Amino acid sequence: MIVGRRETRVDGYDKATGRTKYYEDRMPANALYVRIKHSEIAHGFVKSVDASAAEKIPGVVKVLTCFDVPDIPFATAGHPWSMDPGHQDTADRHLLNQHVRYWGDDVAVVIAENEVAANQGVRALKVEYEELPFVLDVQKAMEDGAPQIHDEFPNNILKHTTNIKGNYEEAIKEEGLIKVEGWYETPTVQHAHIENHGCFAYMENGRIVVVASTQIPHIIRRIVGQALCRPWGDIEIIKPYIGGGFGNKQDALYEPLCAWCTTQVGGRPVRIDCSREETFVSNRVRHAIRYHIVTWVRKDGKIAARKVDVFSNQGAYASHGHSIAAKGLNAFPQHYPCPVYEGNAWTVYTNRPAAGAMRGYGMPQASFADEANIDDCAIAVGMDPMEFRRLNIMPKGFHDNFSGNTNYYDTYRECMAKGAEIIDYERKRREYGHDTGNIRRGIGLATFWYNTAVYPISLETSSNRMQLNLDGTVTMQCGETEIGQGADTAYAQMTAQAIGLKSYKDVHVISCQDTDITPTGTGAYASRQTYVVGFSIRQTADLLREKILKYASDLTRQAVYNMDIVDGNIIRKEDKLVLMSLKELAMTAQYNPVHSEHITAESTYTIRNNAYSFGCTFVEVEVDIAMCKAQVTRIVNVHDCGKVINPALAEAQVHGGQSMAIGFGLSEQLIFDEKTGKPLNNNLLDYKLSTFMDHPHLEGYFIENPEPTSPFGTKSLGEPPACSPAAAIRNAILNATGVAINRIPINPHVLFAELSKAGLIHDCWLDKEGK
């Protein structure tokens, strides 16, 4: 079995030695620099842009403003296109905007021969604004009389959906119910991938070529076509290796603007390279979401009814919009099924940076609120939090009619049992939570709900091309991109196994997608790559095998049905006799003077399944009360992601997710000046990503229940590890201190406020332990 082995990444050596080529490494030497003038107000209209000083700067080639761009609103979300207009994304922005809706909106560009001139040009632009009132808070934006951000959306509500089961008002009349209510708040955070987004564009034979740091080249081609009102065949998108995306690059960022700029300078190459400051503000962020949860629990610990209100802060433009809030809204009643559920979700425009996709797609937020409330419920009925979950969480056999998902195994309880054993939960739960000194230890857990891919909400498709090389190896390509997650390595392992090659090294995955060449695929997102490409790999490998064996039949005089491909050889099934190697077959087929054949196969698979992927996190913390600091001292994730294709990569995926989630739980938050709407900490010093020094050793474990719909038994793992740790940290702090903190990040400012409110801070000041 090649699948299931710890193999080295196919791109590992090149990445470690710096050979891997990213978009900047492919830059034409004569590319002009495009630098963007961003708005310095949170809301208003651009009245004029005075470019006279900028145009005089030596090296400045051209200044283009929001008054020059075509009047074509376009949508940026990296969703597969929907043929149903009702499900298409909201087209609410221009290449450059006259109506600026957040501090950092795109007003004008300076195109120059070099970077210094471009930056000087941007500083020399004089923009005159008509300022309008702005609103940053999601619920204030919904109030009557709030600043109107997009005319077509009254009260700034982009979308409101409900999920209702049973009669909530009737259900809560039941005698003896315990009410557990809370407001839970998650912050605006950013992906902070290592490589900032950037791209370059040029024209060739009247067509536009864009080389971009993106997750979704084929979708970008469509969006560039829409934004520029050009035939999509006129556009070629090339996606080289990228330095991370985490969903930010599952969006059209500056590709459309870059494509337009090259058309304005006669097709010369132009480059847009986001700075880190721009990446934080003028790309996409994760939705800050506020939840109001009311849970009614019976004395025996069973949940009788739940009411969940979701207020999702969309920021200035729709991007992925309501999909994020809705995913969480609809997860609640699956995660903890109860007889009665009343859920409402609002996605609301505000004058913050546009929120889009980010690792977990709404579930890190929903899991924080859900799992915080569940711990509160357990405490309210006097149960151990794990026991409470075991009693209420989704059972084996649960079926969701909308997605068609079935919980084939008792996944949640298996994951919790494994995690509890690894971290010695029962003992620590007894021992911790009683400290009275300055250092207080706690243990907590949280679970999460997730699925795989986007069926049935969006199209789910994968295309694949395989070619038998003359040395018996196979070249494979597909549209689902390598974005650092290790997809290419998983594809190589699955392809080698599906064909019958000796090693994953006998598969050459073409990592770079070029929409002129690569079979159409929708890219990397929704933790879908291994799952969806698995289908097209299996189907295309079968086609390739059929062609190989048919040709071999001519050469070997054996029946096709009596042959197989094993370890790179064609064998006779009956006696396992090696008939010939794939290399011999390929050479013979290619150079046969009578019947030459280049053996290739290509196919598209439309996936009409989805798969649950669940798991949990256990966390231990030490809280230094007087210093207002919480340190995670141990973190254990357990995932049922089906069969693991490559355990080393799977573990790495878990570690990365835990790291992001520790930041989400404890330190990360984009802050805005209440008076101006200006972002205050859009840099890597003031935006507190967690560092190695803030992590304990990161531990990931797996329960490998094979997914029956998948040809390789696999399901999602990319995003799930980031979903549950923040809530587990919160619950561990609750265990340690007795203080339930319902907003993240739980940074020292929050701990100072919350521990003071609880009366702990003053006690500790003069603590005799002195620790």
Added chain:
Amino acid sequence: MYDMKALYEAESVQHAVQLRLEHPEAQIIAGGSDVLVQMREGKRAGKELISIYMIDAMRGVSLDEDENIRIGSLTSFSHITRDPIIQKYINVLGEAVDQVGSPQIRNIGTIGGNTCNGVTSADSASTLHAWEAIVELTGVNGIRRIPIKDFYIKAGVVDIRADEGEIQTAILIPKASYENTFGHYIKYGMRNAMEIASLGCSVNVRLSADKQTIDRCRIAYGVAGPVPMRAPSAEAVANGSAMTEEMVNEFALSVLSDINPRDSWRASKAFRQHIAVEMARRALIESIHRAGGEIK
């Protein structure tokens, strides 16, 4: 690509002084970990630079004939941390500068740059204040030495006479300041690395011969005011006192009458005050332990 008008490379201290006089508008650059960042942000865009980075005579740690410690202004943070003289006599300074930024920054950043910036959050500054360092400046009129507390004028402004072509050439720790003295520095950040101090606290003590009382205690803060500052009321509590828990707590609470932290989005005044007390307490306890004393 940096937006700089010109770069002049100084070959010696005298050459640097001369360049300064010739180019009065120019900015001095050493390691560049602050200047280049500001230039990138546009704050110093288009400026002339005088680089002093190649002047090896300004690099290194030594003892002079009176056994005062002399730290050349171009000495990097990582050099200071690993230097045997620092480790032997004033290890706390090595520990403090080992908390600056990242390993890369500590290799390029210099103690001269850290102090000439005039920022209150500099990790070296509170320790240098607490050890009453002397700043050495060299200009066209020769060498001038001033106490570090006089060197800092206000936020971002230090006493360097540009019109006399002055550059900072060394930082000195007098023998009387470090002899039999032990200290501890605590940096408070919102995370455990890659951080700028929300508050920095450096304490040192010299105990009596019988190690029963504190002979001399000094405490200084960064970010407790616009420039690094000592806390004299707290020092008065500790000086000459027996080492008891009550004294330590009184010492810690006394800092509140000395410090003046500000409210900002980075941290509230109330939070900084609370943390300042706790840091003073912990830093004093650790200093006493390092000096071989015991708290009764």
